[in-house]
Amino acid sequence: MPEGHTIHRLARLHQKRFGGAPVIVTSPQERFADSAEAVSGRVLRKADAYGKHLFHHYQGGAVVHVHLGLYGKFTEQQVPMRAPVGQVRMRMVGEEYGTDLRGPTACEVIHQDEVDDIIARLGPDPLRRNPDTEKAWTRISKSRRPIGALLMDQKVIAGVGNVYRNELLYRHLIDPHRPGTHVGAEEFDEAWTDLVALMKVGVRRGRIITIRREDDKGPEGIRGRPRSYVYRRAGEACRICGDTIRTEVMEGRNLFWCPTCQR
Ligand SMILES: [Zn+2]
Incomplete structure (x- = not known):
């Protein structure tokens, strides 16, 4: 299972790849389709990590929450992306790069109060500034x-x-x-x-x-x-x-x- 450092690296990578610009979000596998539609085309304000949880904060307040669990994985490619292969839960396409997410334990759209609830249940994250x-x-x-x-x-x-x-x-x-x-x-x-x-x-x-x-x-x-x-x-x-x-x-x-x- 990926440990916290992997999730923090992903947050940094996603911030670099997609931050500050609109992102096309889809669910080729359909399981995340309705939620993807709710954020697709919006600007990704911030990609952030807390422990093993990844948060994509979009303009307008919707947040994509991802927990990779044991098997989840992001893979990246330059645009134009090839047709999705396998069970792609979420595809994000930016200006230059796109990424596919497969096999996560959680991939859902939530709002800030739910983000706060998740974080409130967690202990301090050694990789955050000023951990408690x-x-x-x-x-x-x-x-x-x-x-x-x-x-x-x-x-x-x-x-x-x-x-x-x-x-x-x-x-x-x-x-x-x-x-x-x-x-x-x-x-x-x-x-x-x-x-x-x-x-x-x-x-x-x-x-x-x-x-x-x-x-x-x-x-x-x-x-x-x-x-x-x-x-x-x-x-x-x-x-x-x-x-x-x-x-x-x-x-x-x-x-x-x-x-x-x-x-
Ligand atoms: Zn020994």
Whole structure:
């Protein structure tokens, strides 16, 4: 599933491609047809991201809300665009570029009050300016749920997915099973600051890089370089202590951790 950095990159790209000009919006697959008609031909004022939610604000107040979920994907091409292939939920055509959206969990037209409701339900997004860090800390420090589960909860922190969860906990030597109530304020502050920096790198580079340069050695990771500390390394040796990386399912997603390094 795309993590927050991917959605923020999309918002920036869409702003660059379509912002400030009218956009032709259609639904070749028909499922989004009525809603597409409501915004088509209007000027895209702003493309914005919050956590894993993407918002296209159009002139007149209508907002296209997209959540990619597990399978959603945008693909881009120059205009004139070729005839749509497959199940294209939404097609946007601007002056020079067009993009197709396939397989999202959500693609709907909403209004500002509904945007506000969605954001109000989310925790702070490390990629937004002035995130309400205190809100995340309050939710973590009062919860007996394991920190590995809390980090995946979008009500606690918005935008974190499975890779950042696993790698962040390793970088801060925190056992993912530790209850939120047992995470120290200082530990949280350090991890939060680190998460903001890591996710900004993700936005800049377009991929998740969590390993420190000096540790980027040993067996190749599942996606080659840069390697990961623990993500998708079950059964392999910890890059620092040599113990075997473990895995189990937590919150429906595979958790990875080093039982020696992470306490
Ligand atoms: Zn280790």
